[in-house]
Amino acid sequence: MLKLRVTMRSGECREVEGTEGATVKEVILDAGIHEVHGITNCGGCCSCGTCHVIFDEEVAQRLPAPEECELDLLDIVPDREASSRLACQVRFSDALDGALVRIGSGE
16 A cells, blocks of 8 residues: 555644555545545536645656646646646555645635
């Protein structure tokens, strides 16, 4: 099992485990992190932006580049950073093992 450290909006940090190939959204929800209110609005179809997460810059550089639909949604996320991504569009892999991700505003 791969591990991911998740910092919630409250500042609490939890280490969660997930399987390679699952989306980061699925890993967070499967871990029972309920602070991600709204993270399932579109069911992972890249159409709402509520699963906004922020990776460490170094980790973000190891990820595949976002597709155009993800970039379009990130353009309207209020607290977007250079390393922002949509959790429904990032697959859990060795590149994320042990990484830190912060849950964004989800608005």
